[in-house]
Amino acid sequence: MTGTPSPPPLPAALNPGRYGIALVCLGNICRSPMADVVLTARVDDAGLAGVVRVVSAGTGHWHVGEPMDPRAAATLAAADLDPTTHRAQQVRLGLFEEFDLVLAMDAANLRDLQQLARDAGLAVDPARLHLFRDHDPLGRGDVPDPYYGGSDGFEEVLAMIERTSVAIVAALQRELPFR
Structure with missing residues (x-):
């Protein structure tokens, strides 16, 4: 039988009644901030805003303090999501x-994070x-970096992020004792 393997179970909360999710890409101006905005909105929609904290960061330092890439922001705004509060930050230990x-x-970026920890x-x-x-x-792999492409790449990334965020929120509701 072929198909997409089951997602890994969510790890237990480090602090009961609270859950933190960090999303990481390279510069923290495209993929991870888009995922931060979307996942935060889905967490809010599910009534988990007071319980689940979502942040994003980049492994690189080039864009620290900058807003989201304008194409990423426009893609989110077109989907009625607010990209305006994001400021890029670098991963901290x-x-x-x-x-x-x-x-x-x-x-x-996964390898970079593992190396940073080591x-x-x-x-x-x-x-x-x-x-x-x-x-x-719908499948495993990388969220492609849309930075060097056109607006269609940002739309593709948003679609991946949307469906994955919905799945993560469903897992939070199913697997973790928040209520």
Whole structure:
């Protein structure tokens, strides 16, 4: 039998009654902030805003303090989502200790996160660090970086993020004792 493997179970909350999800890409101006805005909106829609915290960061430092890429922001705004509060930030070591789940947008950023943890001597539970699309009901792999392409790439990324965010929220509701 072929098909998409089941997503990994969500790791238990580090702090009962609270759950943190960090989303990571390279510069924190396209994929991870788009995922942050969408996942935060889906968490809010599910009534979990007071329980689930979502943030995004980049492995690189180039865009720290900058707003989202204008094409990413326009794609979100066209979907009635607010991209205006985002400011790029770089991953901090505390991310591994503060967040229950760290989701990289692609394999290269996942490797960078794993290396960052190793270099700092941190033993990060692999169940807490994996790819965002491990939760995508239509397939695994990278969220492609739309930065060097046109607006259609941002729309494709938004579609991946939307369906994956819905699946993550469903898993939060199903697997974790929030209510």
